[in-house]
Amino acid sequence: MEDLCYLLKEVNGAGVYQLNCSLDALHESVQCADFTLFEADIASAHGKGEVLAELARAIKAPGWFGHNWDALADALGDLSWCKAPGYVLLLRGEDPGDEVMHDILNATVEFWKLQGKAFWVFYA
Numbered sequence: 001m002e003d004l005c006y007l008l009k010e011v012n013g014a015g016v017y018q019l020n021c022s023l024d025a026l027h028e029s030v031q032c033a034d035f036t037l038f039e040a041d042i043a044s045a046h047g048k049g050e051v052l053a054e055l056a057r058a059i060k061a062p063g064w065f066g067h068n069w070d071a072l073a074d075a076l077g078d079l080s081w082c083k084a085p086g087y088v089l090l091l092r093g094e095d096p097g098d099e100v101m102h103d104i105l106n107a108t109v110e111f112w113k114l115q116g117k118a119f120w121v122f123y124a
């Protein structure tokens with residue numbers, strides 16, 4: 001667990017990955033790193049609208065969230081309502097294979113790297 005906690009703090013290693021440890025180990029490591037964990041269950045989401053709604057719920061998006069890809073990008077690049085030294089987005093369910101979503105998640109990781117914070121995305 002300590003190894004994962006240490007790795008989560010490595011800003012340059014942050015990215016979008018398939019989770020290769022237990023959910024318990026991830027939860028413990030996120031807590032150890034004092035990061036914020038967002039958990040979205042996209043397994044039962046059907047289509048873009050449901051995926052966006054679940055992501056908005058998971059990140060506790062503010063009222064201005066417009067339930068479109070641009071709003072998701074804006075919200076993930078803001079997170080002023082949830083200040084933390086780093087973030088982990090856990091997506092439960094299969095990768096939906098949406099190219100726009102992938103681009104947003106990767107851009108979010110890169111944005112937070114420039115801010116000196118790690119933003120990790122894990123599919124489980």
